[in-house]
Amino acid sequence: MTPFNKPYMTGDELYYIKDAVSRGKISGNGYYTKKCHSFFKEKIGFRNCLLTSSCTDALEMAAILVGIQKGDEVIMPSYTFVSTANAFVLRGAKIIFADSYQNNPNIDATAVEKLVTSKTKAIVVVHYAGVACDMDIIMDIAKKNNLFVVEDAAQAIDSFYKDKPLGSIGHLATFSFHETKNIISGEGGMLVVNDKSFDKRAEIIWEKGTNRSAFFRGETDKYSWVDVGSSFLPSDVTAAFLYAQLENLGKIQSRRKQLWNTYYNGFKILEDEGVIKLPNIPEYGSSNGHLFYIICKSKEERSALINFLKAHDVHAVFHYLSLHKSPFYVEYNEKIVLKNCDNFSNTLLRLPLFYELEGQIQKKIIELVKEFFKK
Numbered sequence: 001m002t003p004f005n006k007p008y009m010t011g012d013e014l015y016y017i018k019d020a021v022s023r024g025k026i027s028g029n030g031y032y033t034k035k036c037h038s039f040f041k042e043k044i045g046f047r048n049c050l051l052t053s054s055c056t057d058a059l060e061m062a063a064i065l066v067g068i069q070k071g072d073e074v075i076m077p078s079y080t081f082v083s084t085a086n087a088f089v090l091r092g093a094k095i096i097f098a099d100s101y102q103n104n105p106n107i108d109a110t111a112v113e114k115l116v117t118s119k120t121k122a123i124v125v126v127h128y129a130g131v132a133c134d135m136d137i138i139m140d141i142a143k144k145n146n147l148f149v150v151e152d153a154a155q156a157i158d159s160f161y162k163d164k165p166l167g168s169i170g171h172l173a174t175f176s177f178h179e180t181k182n183i184i185s186g187e188g189g190m191l192v193v194n195d196k197s198f199d200k201r202a203e204i205i206w207e208k209g210t211n212r213s214a215f216f217r218g219e220t221d222k223y224s225w226v227d228v229g230s231s232f233l234p235s236d237v238t239a240a241f242l243y244a245q246l247e248n249l250g251k252i253q254s255r256r257k258q259l260w261n262t263y264y265n266g267f268k269i270l271e272d273e274g275v276i277k278l279p280n281i282p283e284y285g286s287s288n289g290h291l292f293y294i295i296c297k298s299k300e301e302r303s304a305l306i307n308f309l310k311a312h313d314v315h316a317v318f319h320y321l322s323l324h325k326s327p328f329y330v331e332y333n334e335k336i337v338l339k340n341c342d343n344f345s346n347t348l349l350r351l352p353l354f355y356e357l358e359g360q361i362q363k364k365i366i367e368l369v370k371e372f373f374k375k
C-alpha cells in the first residue's frame, strides 16, 4: 500500500539529538531552540519567532496576545483545521466563519469586510496548501477597522505572497512541524511575532507567565510571575530534531515541489477536458509542495475514486469537514450557509505527497486516476 504520508527523516536527527543530550540541558529555550530561531530569522527573514510544542499552541498564544475577551468576534475561514478556531474559542471568542473562494479553498478576502462588526477583534487567515491568501486586501480591512491579523501558516513554510514570505505579513503568524507537514519534529510549531509591540509579552506567555527569559539575560534581578501564560516551549530535544530538518529545507522543498509539478502536469489534460479541477495558484502566490489535491464533480465520485485507488493499493484522503457544520459549532451557533466551503469539503481529494514518494509510484497513481475517469 502506498501510504498517504510518510514522515521524512533526513538522517541527521539523531546526531543533533545526541548532541543536545550531551550538552546536559534539554528543557526549553536551549542551544538548539536558539539555533532554530536564528535559522528562521537569518534564512527566512522573520523578525522574531518562538518555537512552540505545536501550531495549536502558537495559535493559543496568538489569541492571548491579541487580547481576546469573552464575546469578541474573530473572522476566519470555515475550511480549516479545528485548532484555528479552538484557540480563540478557549479565550471566549465568537467565531465568524467566512466562505472560501469558488476556485480556491482560501478565505474569500472580498467577503471579509461584510462580516466586520464593532465586536470584531481579529482576522485569522489560513494559507491552505501553503498557497497565499490575498494579504493586501486582508491587511487593508484590518487597518481600516483596527483589527489584528493572525496568519495560520501551519502549511506554509517556504511559500510567498508576492515577494514576502508567508508568516511575515500579519501581526502574528503560526507554523506547524507536525509529522504531516513539510518540515517536521513529530509535534512542533512556532509563533512568528511581526508586530514588535508583542515581543516582550510573547516571551512571558511562552515561559508560563514568568519573566524567566529576561532574568536569564540579566535584564531583571527577580524571576517572578508577571502575566498569564503556559508551558508553550518545546524541549531542546525536539528543537534538535527540527534543526536537522531545517538544514535540509532546500533539498526537501525541491523534491516536494517537483512531485507537486509532476502531478499538476500529469493531470492538466483532465482539467482541460473538464473532468476535474486542479489547484488554482493566484498570481500573488506560489505552491510550496505541501499538498496536492484534485477537485471531483461530486462527493459520490470522490468516494468511488478513493475506493478505486484503495483497491489498487493507494491511500488517498479528503479533509476538512466544514467547521460551521461541526457538532460543536452547531450546538452553540445559528445555522449559516457557506457554499464554496462545503463544496471543497465534499469534492476535494488529496493524493500521496511525501519526500520519499518514488517517481514510478507517482506515475502509477497518475495513470490510475486517469484510468478511473476513462470509465
Ligand SMILES: *Cc1c(COP(=O)(O)O)cnc(C)c1O
Pocket: 053, 054, 055, 056, 057, 080, 081, 083, 084, 126, 152, 154, 155, 175, 176, 177, 178, 187, 188, 189
Ligand atoms: C496542521 C495544522 C494545524 C495544527 O498544527 P499542530 O502543529 O498539529 O497543532 C493548524 N492549522 C492548520 C491549517 C493546519 O494544517
